[in-house]
Amino acid sequence: MPTVITSKNDDEENYSSQLLTANKNLALQIIETKTREAQLVIANAKLVFQNKEKENxxxxxVIANQELAFQNQEKQNLAEELIVANTQLEFQNNEKEDRAAELIIANQELAYQNKEKQKRAEELIVANTELxxxxxxxxxxxAELIIANQELAYQNEEKQKRAEELIVANTELKYQNKEKEKRAAELIIANQELAFQNQEKQKRAEELIVANTELGFQNKEKEKRAAELIIANLELAYQNQEKQKRAEELIVANTELEFQNKEKEKRAAELIIANEELAYQNQEKQKRAEELIIANEELEFQNKEKEKRANELLIANKEIESFTYISSHDLQEPxxxxxxxxxxxxxxxxxxLSAMGKYYVERTKLSALHMQTLINDLLAYSRTNTTQRKFVNSDLNQVVNEALEMLKEELQDKDATIEIKDLCExxxxxxxxxxxxxNLISNSLKFSIPGKKPHIVIMCNFIKYDPTTAIDYILKKDYYHITIKDNGIGFEAEYKDKIFEIFQRLHDRKEYPGTGIGLTIARKIIENHHGLITAEGKINEGAQFDIYIPAQQ
Known part of the structure; x- marks a missing residue:
């Protein structure tokens, strides 16, 4: 028993040393956290510098556009001077008929004016080259603005990755908490088993004491029997029958003594095995305690990592809000x-304006309109990330009718037919x-076949998930399947994933206007609903978009 107590003291010393080691590791992790925070500050400073570069x-x-307008004005002035020179030349030709004496002077002046006109033409060529x-x-x-937008899209993807890493970390944390509970339960069972074995060992010790007491008693009895044997030998002649009885009793006592010695050896062997098993269980308990300490340290580290990810997510959201403000004010004002x-x-x-001047002004207006559309689409895309996501049980018929009302003029211009089937809440x-x-209906109208009336079909089905069947379900839960199908120009199957990427276009902008963000916004909205969107199409046979939304959010 004293040996067991000494072993517990050693375990407590080991636990103390492990606790000191855990504290040192915790201090190192705090230093690592401060290093990460410093790196994050540097990254934010770089982001501010990049934003300033984008503003520059x-x-x-803006300055280049102003200079372009100035040069256009200069070109117009040169053109007006050229018109005046031609008018003057025509006037001089008329005067030549009446003023024959001044013909030589007029020719010289005409030559001079031709040289001036040539100079003006050369200056016009230089101006056009510079333009x-x-x-x-x-x-x-x-192009630099496009690169900046792509960098913003990359940062959004990084933010999404951080969010996914946060989800994985939370899942792993839940798993480790469960493992910790299992270890704690195992530790409780081990302690109970150890207490039981200690009780068994105490019982064996008591039995051994009883056996030793009985052995001493039997030894005394053996001495008595020996004394009786001496007396019996002295009275041998008189007590032959008594000696035989005593000899038989002595044989029985020796047999019982031998049996008790064997039992004592068995009890000693059992006591040795019990002590070995007790030592093994103490080692297992120590291992479980070490695993518990490591699990706690890892849990603390993961909690800090989760806080880092949450801070990074807050910073990314602030960056998106800053971008939205810039797009709404700083970019739209100029x-x-x-x-x-x-x-x-x-x-x-x-x-x-000259014909070329009118052309340039029209091109400027079209470019500004395209940029306005691009900014509005980017704002719409950013709002799908930042707006509050409040789910409401809604009638899909009403939602579709509101969308059709927004597209009323386009539907009338295209003479489109909208077929609605079995929409639900x-x-x-x-x-x-x-x-x-x-966005999806507008996409179908935009890519309709010229000369052919657009026909768009919208339908919805409820899918009940049954894991006992062999059906391959898109979502492993109850969900709604919404289909939007058209009879437009379609697309090749290899582009079914590319069309959802931001700024990706399958056609030239002159042929089909747009910014390439509409379907990207559609995919982001479906992701906000924890669902999935796919597309299928065939050239000149139309396209079909399939939307899968969980029934319970």
Whole structure:
């Protein structure tokens, strides 16, 4: 028993040393956390610098547009001078008939004017060359803006990865908590078994004491029997029958003594085995305690990592809000001025513009309109990430009708037919789902076959999940299957995933206008509903979009 107590003291010393080691590891992890925070501050500083660079690029684009307008004005002035020179030349030709004496002077002046006209033409060529250079510079600035937008999309993807890592970390944390509970239960069972074995060992010790007491008693009895044997030998002649009885009793006593010695050896062997098993269980208990300490340290580390991921997610959301503010104010304000000034030039100075000047103003208005559409689409895409996701049990018929009302003019222009079948009530975010339906119907109208009336079919089915069947379910739960099908130009099967990527277009913008963000917004809305969207299409046979939404959110 004292040996067991000493072993427990050693275990307590081991636990103390392990606790010190755990504290040291915790201090190291705190230092690592501070290092991560410093790196995060540096990353934020880099992001601020990149935003300033993007603003500088936008300012350079505004200056380039102003310089382009100035050069267009200079070109117009040169053209007006050329018209005056031609008018003067015609006037001098008429005067030549009446003023024959002044013919030589007129010819000299005409030659001089031709030289001036040639100079003006050369200056016009130089101006056109410089204008082409500035157009190239403007395209470069537009390319830089596209790269900045792609970088923003990449940052959004990184944010989504962080969110997925946070989900995985939470899942692993739940699993480890369950494992910790299992270890604690095993430790309780081991302690109970150890207490039981200690009781058994105490019983064996008591039995051994009883056996030793009985052995001493039997030894005394043997001495008595020996004394009786001496007396019996002295009375041998008289007590032959008594000696035989005593001899038989002595044989029985020796047999019993031998049996008790064997039992004592068995009890000693059992006591040795019990002590070995007790030592083994103490080692197992120590291992379980060490595993519990490691699990607690890992749990603490994962909690800190989860806090880091949550902080990173908050920072990413603030970056998206900052981008939305810039798109809503800083980018749209100069764009409105460009649209306003180009519109005023087109209206107030239309008669004074040359054919090429009118063409340039029209191109400027179209480019500004395209940029306005792009900014609005980017704002819509960012709002699908930042807006509050409040699910409401909604009638899908009403949502579709509201989307059709928004597209009323386009439907009338295309003379489109909308066929609605078996729509039902579904738990959704109403304004996001209305935007989803509107984007998909608008996409079908845009890519309709020229000369053929668009025909769009919208239907909905409820799918009851049954894990006992061999059916391959899209979602492993009850869900709604919504289908939007059209008879448009369709697309090749290899592009069924690419069409959902941001800024991805299968056709030239001149042929089919748009920014390439509409289907990306549709996919993001479905992700917000924890669902799935797929697309199938055939060339000149139409396209079909399948949406799968869980019945319970």
């Amino acid at each position: 690029r936008a300012a350079e684009l 082409k250079f500035q157009n190239i510079e403007k395209e470069n600035r537009a 764009l409105r001025k460009i649209q306003s000034f180009s519109g005023r030039i087109f209206v107030e100075e239309y008669d004074n 579904i738990n959704i975010i109403p304004f996001q789902f209305r935007q989803l339906i509107q």
